[in-house]
Amino acid sequence: MSPNSSEQAVKPQILVITGISGAGRSTAANTLEDEGWYVVDNIPPQMLGSLAQLVKESPGTLPKVAVGIDIRARRQLADLPEAINKLRASDIDFSMLFMDAADKDIIARYEAQRRPHPLQQGGLVAEAIAEERRIFAGLQEEADYVIDTTGMNIHQLAKKVRETYAPGKERLVNITVMSFGFKYGTPSDVHYMADMRFIPNPHWVPGLRAQTGQDAGVRDFVFAQDGTEEFISNYIAALQPVIAGYRREGKLYATFAIGCTGGKHRSVAVSEEIARRLSEIEDVNISVHHRDMGRE
The missing domain is CATH 3.40.50.300 (P-loop containing nucleotide triphosphate hydrolases)
Structure with a gap:
């Protein structure tokens, strides 16, 4: 048979x-x-x-x-x-x-x-x-x-x-996009790590310190800075062949870590946007984890 x-x-x-x-x-x-x-x-x-x-x-x-x-x-x-x-x-x-x-x-x-x-x-x-x-x-x-x-x-x-x-079955690649703060230590079990500390820190902007990267004010500030959009566009383009390779090799789980100083503002805003754009790729399952957003 x-x-x-x-x-x-x-x-x-x-x-x-x-x-x-x-x-x-x-x-x-x-x-x-x-x-x-x-x-x-x-x-x-x-x-x-x-x-x-x-x-x-x-x-x-x-x-x-x-x-x-x-x-x-x-x-x-x-x-x-x-x-x-x-x-x-x-x-x-x-x-x-x-x-x-x-x-x-x-x-x-x-x-x-x-x-x-x-x-x-x-x-x-x-x-x-x-x-x-x-x-x-x-x-x-x-x-x-x-x-x-x-x-x-x-x-x-x-x-x-x-x-x-299982012929013809498409492979779902499960990706976690994690934000974190460098001052709390770098995460150990990640596959790609990016540093958002090249973006001015909203922590020093009156009215934004108490907010997070999930708030509109912080998002608008982060994406108004030179280099933010260019970085995200290029980062997504670089990850697409990586994800395709993971699928071919049967590597179905990956974590991409995005860091800033405290893990509250820049890394959170950028992680949310990266996750949104990655979710537009076929046959991927995206989740977001903000490791340090709730810390003081």
Whole structure:
């Protein structure tokens, strides 16, 4: 059965994700979860029948379920072929994805993570991989789809999984525009940071000190200054290819930080305007956070 079959649009789906440890099963599962699948990790094969019954009884609640089964369940793997045959004979849209990669790539990934292979038990990783391949040999032949992740990074694998199981779906990039005050410290978890201290400070203008960048008086003052509009226009133009690149790479969350001295006037007014203009870009979700606006 093709993973892109139109039948999947009308039947509840169960997808079993299995394969060689280190080939990318967790990345595939995480990607599917981001796409709205309900993901269950490493359940015993004997529970697949009960899960299928639950899906059939609640198709609207659990329309797409991905089940991870790996070598940790090796004592129950003997029962997996029978469970799969029963699901194939049911009215569930069932399929199985097998993850694989060249031994050299798997060894390199375990070395980079400094974690042992589940079957290693003090021996060599290569020996553990060979044993796992022996155990999974028949199962791979039963798979509906095999993804070989040799030479792939996690972003390339995520893209491959989305192309296979969520084709044509546009990716929403979730962007937080954060204002902050440099005197309270720079935020740590941001992707781009801009400094508005080149704009005269409304703090020193009579009648504006008690206001914030959300008030009309402060906004008018900030946008009347030389360089403000030029900066925002150029900044938006610079961010557009960045956002497009984030979408291609599957990076769906980003924070752009806009700072001034106290995080109350200039950064707030500019953040609000940047967020407004970014919201005009297709397939983005914009939120605004004013970290320090309420401080004295």
